[in-house]
Amino acid sequence: MLFALGITWILDGLEVNLAGALSGALEASPSPHFSDRDVAVAASIYLAGAVCGAFFFGWLTDRLGRKRLLIGTGERSAIAGGYAFGAALMLGAALVECVIGVDAERRALGDIALPLSAVGTTANG
Secondary structure, three states: OHHHHHHHHHHHHHHHHHHHHHHHHHHHOOOOOOOHHHHHHHHHHHHHHHHHHHHHHHHHHHHHOHHHHHHHHHHHHHHHHHHHHHHHHHHHHHHHHHHHHHHHHOOOHHHHOOOHHHHHHHHHO
8 A cells, every 4th residue: 555655646746747847848838838927827727626636536535435436437447448449440440441442442343343243153163
């Protein structure tokens, strides 16, 4: 348990460092130039969200129990991951179908597949 708590603290520290580094880059970038006030408001909202999330999930853990909450969120994450994987597969299949369709469009139908009469004669003998 102590090991898991240490990893959580390390990851939380890395997240805060990343947010701090990102704020400097947002101020220096010419395209979406943010003022000091804009970065401070964003950092304040980030901190308020972290605190409110900790309070809410702490309350929810007290109400539902740690095991039930972790199993529920794990199930939802697995389902969402499955949906995302399925969507990626469908997108890949659509991309392959587009490539094959464009390739098939440039050739004559006889070159793509044998006519049914030719298939029937070769199967019978």
